[in-house]
Amino acid sequence: MSDLLHFDGLYHSRGRTMDTVTELQRIDQQLDELLYQWGRLPDVAAAIDAWSILEQLEFTKEWPIQEDQLKVLADRIAANSITERQRTRYAELTRVVDANRPIIAQLLSA
Numbered sequence: 001m002s003d004l005l006h007f008d009g010l011y012h013s014r015g016r017t018m019d020t021v022t023e024l025q026r027i028d029q030q031l032d033e034l035l036y037q038w039g040r041l042p043d044v045a046a047a048i049d050a051w052s053i054l055e056q057l058e059f060t061k062e063w064p065i066q067e068d069q070l071k072v073l074a075d076r077i078a079a080n081s082i083t084e085r086q087r088t089r090y091a092e093l094t095r096v097v098d099a100n101r102p103i104i105a106q107l108l109s110a
Contacts, residue, residue: 023080030073031089037066038093041100045107060108070097 048056077090 023076024083024086027073027076027080027082027086030069030076031086031093034066034069034073035089035093035096038096038100041103041107045103048107063104063108 044059048059051059073090073093077086082090
């Protein structure tokens, strides 16, 4: 069942305001992106030597964006009441980050 309810032409999320619904959607989007980016690091590490120098530089120069987004997400979660599903996904993200942080450290130091 959806977390959103339709009522009198407006969407509400089980008693939450529309601003809160929008913020919850942003949190979901950030969780999706960060789980993808951090989760793909083992594949990146396995393939990066076959990439062009330009692709390798682009990846390493743009990675700080993922670190910044991780901080933004943590701040958003601290400031908002999140759903149980989001809490579970954030815990999963934390595990993935912890597991893959040595990989990104090695990639950035190379």
